[in-house]
Amino acid sequence: MKPSRLAAIALVVGGAAWIGSGVLGRDAATSRTANVETARTPAILPRFKVAALPVRTEMHQRRVVLQGRTEADKRVMAVARVSGVVLDLRVRRGSVVKAGDIVAVLSDEARESQVAQALARLEQRKAEAAARLRLIESGSYPAINKSALQAELRAAEAGLAQAQAEQKKGEITAPISGVVNEVPVEIGQALQVMMSGANVAEIIGLDPMLAVVEVAERQLAGVVVGGRAEVKLVTGERVAGRIRFVSKRASQGTRTYRVDVELPNADARIPDGVTAEVDLLLAPVPAARVPRSALTFSSEGRLGIRHVGADEKVVFTPVAIVEDVMQELWLSGLPDGARVIVQGQDFVKEGEAVEVLPAAAQG
Template identity: 25%
Template sequence: MRPKRNFTGVVLVLFLLAVTLGGCGKNTAGQVETPRVPVEVAPVKRGNIAQLARVTGIVQAGATVQVMAASAGKIKSVLVDVGDKVSRGQVIAELENSDLEARLQQAKANLEQARLGLDQADARVKQAEVKAELDETNLKRTQALFEQGAASQQQLDAARTAAAVSQEDLAVARAALAAAQAQVAAAEAAVRQAEVALENTYIKAPVSGEVAARLLEPGALAQGAVVTLVTSGERQVEIGVTEQDVNYLQPGREVTVEVPAAAESLKGRVASVSPAADELSRLFKVEVSLVNAKPAVRPGMAATVIYTTRQVKNALLVPKNAVIKRGAQDVVYTVVEGKAAGRVVTTGIADDKNVEIVKGLTDQDSIIVKGQDFVSEGQPVEVVNGGAGA
């Protein structure tokens, strides 16, 4: 920031000096010479740019997780008690599932039967192929003998009939093979469905933590949470994001978290995203786990979660401060024949330093990057950094 203040001071001094000297003399035409404003120019560059979003939340210690069954059913057993430590993926309860186990065994038996049928159909196809090949060879041999007068018409007709029948039998065998393959595929799908249904009867801990409450007992219907888990000591930040940003925050994505009170900037990872927005705020709740948070990061501290939203590669980029607001328009200044020339531009996304130019400039242009606040259209300027105007 110090170089920018020095440049601004230089601009003011040179501008006032130019005005003073200009007022003391006239040019040969008898007119007061317009002072030149010193400026610096730089070429428009191409590069990648990413727009950052910043959302403030509060640091929390751990998280409360309501563990629910993935399917409806009656609870067979609850395998944990209040105070127990559990690991992610550990089975903590089980639903009645004897009927599903039987269904899985039946599905596996059907699959074995289907595979046996497939093997038989494949064998029949191979036999039919051999028979068809032999009958075709016999037909060709009989045809040759008939042409030599060594075989009768009746023998030729019989060979032709046998070859035709063999081809029909082969077609039937191949159709049966295709049907058997379809049966195997359907049986495999049935097994997978039965396995998933059975797997859903085992209620597993989605995170590691401690059992804070045991809410349902054996014999009850699995409606609502079965147990409540509290994660142990992991720092998290809860934020609310808009519908425009929620899809940029998928679980597992890494973000940056700044905690000013602790003078910490650390990594975070999206732990969970609510499936629906809050009815009042219209914001989506997002839980961000802090990675390797130091003891100085305490619950209750304000934290800012920073994440990338839109990204553009090979964009036209200019410094943010080079773009000047002129009414409702965004303008940058170039230098044409020693004078400032405004160019109306359309901007895109921006980061901390640069802004994307969507329309109004090319990568062959150079623009004023210092002194632009002191010029107007047609203002004589002097390039003081060795750059050349357009």
């Protein structure tokens, strides 16, 4: 082969190699640039899926069930205010009496004679006053003594009234209407009156009857006078009543407050001192009903609910438990219409964007 032909072939091969090296270099550079751009662009991760349930805020009337007892509204002793022997005893245990009925009669102890004496003194004063007034009218007696005569007459009238009142004390009467629960005296027993009197009969007023419970201080805010209550007696009977009294002072031992529920008991069917289950209907408060499982804690340890905001991001709201009803809770503090996360709430955090799936409605 001629040298000139070999030189031409060498030039052709060299040119092709040069051109090829440029193309390969550009491809390698392009590949490296693409790899760098891919490394700089973050991967788009899928959002965490949660199940949410919309809840509504409404006025909810709370209920508090407490154990208590029945208690007579009134418990009074019929007492003797004067000394004497019991001559007549007109009641026994279980007797039904009305206010003013005679319970027992004591011996006279000269009280009747005192009345007779006071009556005689009054008649004497009346006769003296009549005679002296005639003398005053005739001018035979000083008119200045007229006021003294009137005063003596009024004093005699007062003495008679006092003697009659003292005689009346020999009849012991019932101070209230009710049932006689205890009679600690017998006929023929002598009663010696001390400062507080001598007990003759204990009378309890059964209408109305009270159901008494002790309410914890954290529940006291919803207990108001006039509020409704339902009482179940140990006998199985159910009675509706109303709150009549709420103590303003806590018990020193238990830090609870006494609450009296008034129950109608005209037929005296409810006895005093029986065990009762009292269901207090507290004042209504705004609250939302959510499943118990939705309750969670924030990273700071606060009790609350995670729900989804308008921007599909997780929001944590602290709440307070209004009422615990088995599988559900009534909570205060949630915004109306909040989409409460009921599944997955423990796997997301505040501010995180999530994908919301509908949850089964509450029953």
